[in-house]
Amino acid sequence: MERRQIIVVGGGLAGTATALGLASAGFDTLLLAPPAPDDRRTSAILGRSLAFLAELGVVDALGDRQAPLAVMRIVDDLGRLFRAPTVEFRAAEIGLSAFGINALNADLAEALGRCAATLGRLEIRSAAARGLTLSPDRAIVTLDDGAAIGADLVVAADGRRSPMREAAGIGSRQWRYPQTALVTNIAHSRDHASVSTEFHTRTGPFTQVPLPGRASSLVWVEDPKLADLYVDLRPEKLSETIAEKMHWILGEVTIDGPLARYPLGGSRVDRFTAERFALVGEAAHAFPPIGAQGLNLGLRDAEALIRLVSESRDDPGSRLALRRYEAARRGDVLSRTAGVDLLNRSLLVDFLPGQVARSSVLAAMGLVGPLRQFAMREGLVPGAGLVGLPRSVRKWMGGHEAAGDPVEQQGHGHD
Template sequence: MERRQIIVVGGGLAGTATALGLAQAGFDTLLAAPQPPADKRSSAILGKSLAFLADLGVVEALGARHAPLAVMRIIDDLGRLFRAPTVEFRASEIGLNAFGINALNADLAAALAERTAAAKTLEIRELAATGLTLTDEHAVVTLEDGSEIGADLIIAADGRRSPMREAAGIRSHQWRYPQTAIVLNFKHAVDHGHVSTEFHTRSGPFTQVPLPGRRSSLVWVEDPKLAELYVDLKPEKLSKTVAEKLHWILGEVSIEEPVGCYPLGGSRVDRLTSTRLALVGEAAHAFPPIGAQGLNLGLRDAEALVRLAAESRDDPGSPLMLGRYQAARRGDVLTRTAGVDILNRSLLMDFLPTQIARSGALAAMGLISPLRQFAMREGLVPGAGLTGLPRSVRKWMGGHDARGDHVEE
């Protein structure tokens, strides 16, 4: 039987970044994953997640195929009695040039592939994992060609329906929302100025995020029946509809096909680890595309796992390392999952006290700069709201933390 130190199962962005990080840390690593389908979506990479990718050389490999996110704007477009004021979060207010970047997932995958090809201790097999055996001494993964490979640690990064998670006996709690996300990219007449605008509507967020040039990506959360109708519109009619929903802030727009459509749901797990196994990315948590938290949460999983495994180099799959990983990630995962869920459900509620509370919270952030700065730092790095941003984040975001020169390593 073959043997590796670590096997990563799943070749999405979070899984590939985990495998690359482990290989660069010197571990004999195998990435087992079929070639993923083409992905026309984009992802905003923020704060600590961007610093992690930059340290792996992925941002350099990405080159100019990204747009910085300098301002994040929230506009209340609910049309209800209590309307929240527009709030703008500016990276410059906390001493940064940008909160992060937005790039097409295909370009991120290409940049990761360039870096994985140069990783000397990483092997990639485009095969699905079909079996898993876990013992106190070692783990064994069976691939679809029948080969069995032993390892000290298995990392399940194989999506929200993770077969590895199920084989390990970790329970996942799934739920659905009465919403569908329409995802597309578009060109526009007016420059976006590196501003991302999120309209809060009665059906959910309608979020424009900058891409290079006069292009942006859009995540449009809508009622499922209406989403089907919108997706079937002719490109010219859909382009006009998008421009109208943007209140023409970017002028005339032109939709780029294809247009994707995804039912929204979420999931959480009872625990992030099992014997010689750790969960990363959507195998561990999933929620709607709100606030750019999904992939960023998965990349923070990856960063923590690489760092902790390197500190337990003699046995990266030991109970001590896995316990530390569980402790390091549990709070971040729980708070982000709950926060996104509460925000999304609050948009769907007509309950008057909920409307007042939501409007009041946004108004407070718009008026009270320390509260707004706290929210921005906390959004970039969990725990940084009070302590300040770590040096690694300031390095890749540019500038210095507005609170001073606090350094967290």
């Protein structure tokens, strides 16, 4: 039987990044990546996730096919009695040139592939995994052609409906929201100036995120019945509707590509590991496209797994390494899941005390600098709100020393 140290199942962005990182760390790695459909969506990569990709060479491989995110603006467009003030989060306020980047998923996949092609310890096969057997001494993956491959560790990154997760006996809880996400890319007549704007509307967030040039990606959360109507609009009318919903801040708008729609929902697993088995990305947690959390969490999964199995190099699938991975990821995933869920649901309710509380929080963010800076650091790197951003993050995000950074004042980092 063929044998490898680690098998990664799933050739999406999180799976490929995990395999690339494991091979870069010196592990003999096999990536099972069946051909994926074309993906016109985009991903905003922030904080530690960006530093992780940069260290693998992916950001350099992207070249100019990325746009920096220097300012993130929240606009209350609910039309309710208590209207929160507009809040702007500026990366410069915490000593960074940008919070991260936004890029087409297709360009990210191509950059990951270019980096992977240079690694001798990484083999990529287009075969699909059809079966999984786990035991204390090894894991066995069966391919669609009937071949079986043994490994010290199997990493499943095969999506929110993960067949490998099911084969490992790990349960998950799925839920749906009464919303649909409309996703497209747009060109516009005015420069976005590296500013991302999130309009909070009665049906959910309506978010514009910069792309290179005078272009942006759009995630528009809408009532499902209205979403069906918008999909059928003529391109000229749809462009005008989008410009109006953005209050013409970017001028005239032109649709650049199809308008895709996705039912909004999420999922959470009972556990992240089994015997010689670990979950990363959407196989472990699925989010609605709100707050740029989905892929960033998947990349943080990858970074943590690589770091911890590297500390157990003789046996990367050991119970100790996997217990440590479980402990390292559970808090981050649970807190981000709860945060995204609370934000989304807060926009859907007309309960007056809830409106007041939400408006008060945003007002405090806008008025109180230390609170706003705490939120920005915590959003980029979990746990950095009070102790400051790690040097690795500042290095890859154009960072410079910010006044009052307790990490630098103490003369050490927490990478």
